[in-house]
Amino acid sequence: MKALYKFLDYIEKHNIKIPIVAGIWPLMSYRNAQFMNNEVPGVSIPDEIMRKMSEPQTAEEARIVGVEIARGMVSSLGNAVQGFQVSAPFGRVDLALEVLKGVKR
Secondary structure (H helix, E strand, O other): OHHHHHHHHHHHHOOOOOOOEEEEOOOOOHHHHHHHHHHOOOOOOOHHHHHHHHOOOOHHHHHHHHHHHHHHHHHHHOOOOOEEEEOOHHHOHHHHHHHHOOOOO
16 A cells, blocks of 8 residues: 555656556455565565454455455545456455445445
8 A cells, every 4th residue: 555655646746647546456364465475576565464364263254354454445545546456366256346345436
């Protein structure tokens, strides 16, 4: 989120008018978060998110936490972006849809 907000501030400051679509990836597990954080170039997951993903005791609890985190990102961005591209991790379209449940634009 920090990198995105820095980018949004930059384009606003320089009066650059382009539509921004934010990419959201709901995390599936702590191991998934570790992989994304350590192996995917350009991805940096904050310690607070890593801590949250380390707490669930079951795979289902981890998916719920991952969706809640992603939903919080969508909510906090509000109208700062023109849209969202929500990934369906491991083909789980239901998780992507769950992230967007209740989003009003």
